[in-house]
Amino acid sequence: MLIGFFMFMPQPGEPASYICIMSNKVRVRFAPSPTGGLHLGGVRTALYNYLFAKQHKGDFILRIEDTDQSRFVPGAEEYINECLNWCGLRPDESPLAGGGYSPYRQSERKHLYKEYADQLVKNGHAYYAFDTSEEIETMRERLKIEGRHSLQYDHSSRHTMRNSLYLSVTETQKLLDEGIPYVIRIKIEPGAIISFTDIIRGEAEFDTNNVDDKVLFKADGMPTYHLAVVVDDYLMKISHVFRGEEWMSSLPVHVLLWKYLGWEKQMPKWAHLPLILKPDGNGKLSKRDGERLGFPVFALNWTDLKTSADSYREIKGFRELGFLPEAFINLLAVLGWNDGTEQEIYSLDELIVKFSIEKVHHAGAKFDFEKAKWFNHEWIKLLPVESWWLIVKNDFASKGLIIDDDGKFRKVLALVKDRCTLLTDFYEQSSFFFLSPERINIEAITPKWDEKKQMFFIELIRAYELSILWEATGLEVEFKELAAANKLKPGELMLPFRIMLVGSKFGPGVFEIAGVIGKEETIKRITHTMSLL
RNA sequence: GCCGCGUUGGUCAAGGGGUUAAGACGCCUCCCUUUCACGGAGGAAUCACGGGUUCGAAUCCCGUACGUGGUACCA
8 A cells, every 4th residue: 555655656756646546457448430541649558558558667558449349440459559569659458469458449448338328327426318310309409499409308397308217117128128229318406517537637626517417328239438437437437537528528427427337436536638630720630631641641651442442542650651659659749748848859768757737738739740850860960770670671672672771771870860850851862872864964063064175984893993092081072182183173073973863952961971882882872973964 | 508627839838017938849950970860050939819907017916718527327
């Protein structure tokens, strides 16, 4: 007991209120629904949960929320695993890793939920409802005509419907016996104020008059999200729930459920994260926006299967576009959180130390892809070539360039890394080191090309052929001496030389390039371009 | 419509009664590079609006506007 208490003592200067749960270990969960690729917001939710767990020496749990059988998407769960793995957010417990509270897939916990729903009915906190969706639709239309501002199935409308609250016991039993499909709804008592604390937003309250009788248990025998989260969070001893802001309005239902189930004392602390918004217009970021605006929204590539098997489309992911996981995590962390200093670049380990959930912002943030790229650029410069050169090598291979000299390859990458913001930029920035340029921008030379320059390059070839030590500084000295001997300014010669080696006006220093590609190749490229002039 | 949450430059944001209102991205100017980048130095906000409270408000209170989430047998 005491050990636990000391372990979770707040850091000096840290507000204590939300972690002093005597002897209770911090246990948080990331609970995605496997319906497709994981987008920015989802990964950020996972990240914040992970950071909080790790900084409190707690557990980070992955739970798959697949209670909606109609939305099952093959491959989505594998995608989630791969994504968390790529980001370095390894769950302590998950369907794959197992753990002391398995199973971690709600579809496999199906048998667990009914008893709690029944218990709620027995205690008068829930009831059977036999209404068809058509009947509910009719109710809404009627309420609209009556001029009501709430069209919900709630305390004010439920008496007009077919449910066990207003049907006699025998009628209800008859319907049940006949196998008429039913759902179980929570019975919200009007006229009460539900107040709660959100770690990010502070105190908040809801008037139960505005809360509807949410379905807890569906006609197909599956629980809805509302019942399943509460039951699972209880059973899995979850201490803190950090989830997207879209859940805020169902919080009164969840709080009530914790209370009605008799678990109020074990109720987790809540925090609702701000949304990530579209960069241009209105609304939260969706996968459509990425396609529309030309940037990824998913962490990894996701293949969206359409209705027919052969019609699909691939939605680009940050990883495939050339992002480093370090950069992706970093940009996500500071999209909606800031430690109050000027620091912007954080490693995962550093985030574990510096992250603070109560400093997460209240308002949604528009996603800015330019800034995202800046983070990647910073990380490319920061990380040693060793940690990412293989990714680039594979990218080259996918573009048809097989690298056989890894030593030269790494040298080249180090030379051009300042000018690449994405890992996929390296090909364009450095393929000329391995391949003779396909297109030579001859027009950049011709206007100022003359016999004197031609003579210079012929002599240069001769001089370079005799070079023993093939190295950038030496080559530069030779080049400049020869230029002086010919009474030419080196500046006028360097652009043609660059075009000869690179094909175009970009890249690192020309002598560096010549040094790396070697004597034979350098002379070959000069000769080739001269033949075009 | 109703309920909830929010609002500091184009974007991300610091600051939470007295500041010249930090910093970053992007943009513009210049410097450095005899290429292109990197890098460096500069430039650009009366803190949504209207009322209070106060000697004093970006900071506290109330309204309005706007944005955003929910309002499903989806999560």
